[in-house]
Amino acid sequence: MFDKILIANRGEIACRVIHTxxxxxxxxxAVYxxxxxxxxxxxxxxxxxxxxxxAPxxxxxxxDKLIDIARQTGAQAIHPGYxxxxxxxDFAAACEAAGIVFIGPPASSIAAMGSKSAAKQLMERAQxxxxxGYHGDDQDPALLAREAARIGFxxxxxxxxxxxxxxMKIVEHADDFASQLASAQREALASFGDDKVLVEKYLTKPRHVEIQVFADQHGQCVYLFERDCSVQRRHQKVLEEAPAPGMSEAQRQQMGDTACNAAKAIGYVGAGTVEFILDTLTGAFYFMEMNTxxxxxxxxxxxxxxxxxxEWQLRVACGEPLPLSQSTLRIHGHALExxxxxxxPTKDFLPAIGKLQVLRTPATSAQVRIDSGVVEGDEISPYYDPMIAKLIVWGEDRPAALRxxxxxxAEYRIVGLTTNVDFLAATVAHPAFASGDVDTGLIARHRAELIPDALAASPQVLAIAALAELANIAQMAEQRRTHSDDPTSPWNDAAGWRLxxxxxxxxxxxxxxxDRAVLxxxxNGGFIIEIAEEKIMCELLQxxxxxxxxxxxxRQLTADIIHHENELHLFVFGQHHILQRFDPVLDGLDEQDDAGSLRAPMPGTVVAVLVAAGQPVExxxxxxxxxxxxxEHTIAAPAAGLVAELLYQVGERVNEGTELILLNTET
Known part of the structure; x- marks a missing residue:
């Protein structure tokens, strides 16, 4: 076994590798x-x-610098994370040339699967x-458009x-193909340094099912069953589970054997995932890609x-055989991540940046696991993936795992920036997901229920907020009384009676x-909280x-209350409510309506300007x-008008809230 390894990554995966x-x-x-x-x-x-x-x-x-640090520190191997x-x-080959073990597959295997097009050609030969779809090297836009038409929209x-x-872009109609192609190529070039694309038939109700494979240096390969990763936004996974709901043993074995054959076809070693698209209408499955x-x-x-x-990765990289054979691997229970x-989520899952002012998590156990690279007080920056944590739970069966x-x-408490916790809770509780009726269109199909319009705080929530403020008033009064020259003075009494x-x-x-007014x-011993026409008898117990x-x-219940700047965060009824307290006498500022704003929703770089100054737009x-x-995030015209001035050009960085375009709208 290795004595020392270098982890060429950051965040939760670096912490995960350090743990093992x-x-x-x-x-x-570590590197940073x-x-x-x-x-x-x-x-x-x-x-x-x-x-x-x-910047990465x-x-x-x-x-080169990572390899140099490995040499200087005496690290025998490099774990790249994901x-x-x-x-x-090239990096895997450079590690090998430097005499440092790359904890992953051979460079040849990565190269074979590094291009989706080449990988699919190889898989086609392996049956x-x-x-x-079209997986060829010719990237002429006209040819790609013809291939799309041949495949069928x-x-x-x-x-x-x-x-x-x-x-990755879904194109519904031929008229949109050119613009979506250009956008996909820009994103590909920015992310991978390569703007080559492939075009495939888009299945209307597919599931994303992947097989975990593992191979050693002795020719053995096993599959550790499947994961269903169908619940996605922006074509990125957000909820995963194992095993896949509704999977029969025969189908599991067929997909597992196919995945192992794919791995063997490229001489694979180490951990890998063969991803399949499963057609929910026919039960047929198709190779999508292999993540090496x-x-x-x-x-x-x-x-x-x-x-x-x-641990399996480390042992295989040291030349040890796989710890278990296929016949000894078993599925026990159900897990969700x-x-x-x-x-x-209300802004098409636009990433957020900011400081984790408060980060409180559920207690971990053998059934509840949290993988995270951040702690309370850390910043979520614009430079890296905005993941805060992975929450993983296990249950004896799927209903137990869901509960x-x-x-x-419901036990997560995050304050300081916007998160998707409420969205995740709504998704897990939704009847479609709970019943196992999952596919890649689940979020879009049930969007109104999963991401509802913001609702007004209920009278019960406002009553709890009022009790929180009254408790805060009482606490401040007690502090004044304690520090007063005359603690027994009636003027230091926090009770309600006043002459x-x-x-x-x-x-x-x-x-x-x-605005919501609360009286x-x-x-004696409590309050009557009056909200509009409703009155609630309340008592602050503790x-x-x-x-x-x-x-x-x-009705007795417990609520968590967090004060942050001018906001009051209430965690109650399994939901996170945000209220602002204000004084109507002092508060003379009207809320600004930002609908249709031509300001940057977050820090970023201008990659395309689609109009010119003086141009009329719809x-x-x-x-x-x-x-x-x-x-990529497209800024659209909030109304018909005339472009008065372009304030930024391609390649320029902008800060959140920066005005990008001056638009004279028609009246």
Missing amino acids: ARQLGIRTV SEADAAARHVKLADEAWLLGPA KASYLLG GFLSENE VPLVP PVLIKASAGGGGKG RLQVEHPVTEMITGQDLV ARIYAED RMRQAL NEATHVELHFRDTSG AHYR ATDGQLRVNLAG KGQPLIVLEAMKM
């Missing part, structure tokens, strides 16, 4: 960019070396079923050199098999529905360290395209 290495007595070397100097993986490793500035090209993608250089055949344009939803690395969602496989896949992201996932998501004053407090909150009338125990008209017409976190 430590259990095996292997010392670890200037933006990650205080990151969790840096603190967990035995030592950490600075690579360079924040100046840090985590510097293969992303960055994990599927770069692995393929989705109808809708078609899927995919970056040949990568994955993760980058450079460990997958983000590998924990669900670990949970149902009881195996540590990183939810990817918790800093992103806004555990719902409970764990010549009303025995109530008027509070004002603001939520998505506007709290003092009564207030300790941000948590309230309240009685609402005979409502909804695309004007400018930003690239942020390797995804």
Whole structure:
């Protein structure tokens, strides 16, 4: 076994590898960019070396520097994690040339699967079923358009050199093909340095089912069953589970054997994933791609098999045989993984950046696991993937796993930036997902239910908010009394009675529905909370360290309360409510309506300007395209008008909120 390894990655996967290495007595070397100097993986490793500035090209993608650090530290092997250089055949070959073990497949295997087009040609020769499509080298736009027409719309344009939803576009109609092709090529070039694409038939109700394979240097190959990764947004996975719901033993074996044949066809060694598209209408499955690395969602496989896949990677890289044979592998129970992201589901899952002011997680156990590379106080930056954590749960069966996932998501407390936690909770609880009726269109089909319009806070939520504010008033009064020269003075009493004053407090909150007035009338031992026409008998039973125990008209419950700047965050009824408290006398600012804003929704780079100054445009017409976190965001005209001035050009970086275009709208 290795004595020391270098981990050529960051975040949760670097922390994950360090965890297993430590259990095996292997010392670890971490690397970091200037933006990650205080990151969790840096603190967990035995030592950490600075690579360079924040941008991956100046840090985590510097293969020569990584190898040099491995030499200097005496690391015998490099674990690439996933992303960055994990599927770069040149880096794998350079490690081998330097006498350093690359903890992954041979460079030749990576090269064979590195191009989606070449991989599909190879799989076709190996008689692995393929989705109808064009996988050729000729990238002439006119030819690609003709091939799309031959295949039949809708078609899927995919970056040949990568994955993760980058450079992937669904085209419903021939008229949209040219613009979607250009967008896919820009994303592919930005993400993978290669703008080559392939075109395939888009199946209207497919499932994304992948097989975890493992091969050693002695010619053995096994599959560790399947994962269903059908629940996706922006063509990126967000919920994964193992085993796949509704999978028969015969189909599982057929797909597993096919995946092993694909791995053997390229002389594969190590952990890999063969991804298939499963047609829910016919039951047929087609090869999509092979990821020549460990997958983000590998924990669900670990949970149902009881195996540590990183340990398997390390042992195989040392030349050991596979720990288990196919006949000894078993599925036990069911596991789900939810990817918790800093992103806004109401804005097409636009990534969010900011500081994790509060990060409280459910308790971990043998059934609840959290893989994360951040802690409370860390920043989610625009330079890397905005994942906060992976929440993985296990249950004796799928219903048990679903219950555990719902409970764990309800226990998350994140304040400081927008997250997808409520969306994940809604998805897991949705009847379609709960029944196993999953496919890649689930989110789009049930979007209104999974991402509902923001609802006004209920009277019960407002009552709890009022009790939180009253508890805060009482606490401040007690502090004044304690520090007063005359603690017994009635003027330091926080009770409701005052000479010549009303025995109530008027509070004002603001939520998505506007301003909400709340009257709290003092009564012996409690309050009557009056909201519009409704009155609720309330009692504050206990207030300790941000948590309230309240009685609402005979219903006792607990709520977590977090004050952040001018916001009041309430976690109750399994939901996260955000209210602003304000004084209507002092608050003279009108809320601005940002609908149709021509401002940058987040920091990014201008990659395309689609109009010219003086040009008339129609409502909804695309004007400018930003690239942020390797995804494109199109800014469209909020109304018909005339482009007065273009404030930024292609290649220029812009900050969040920056005005991009001056548009004179028609009246």
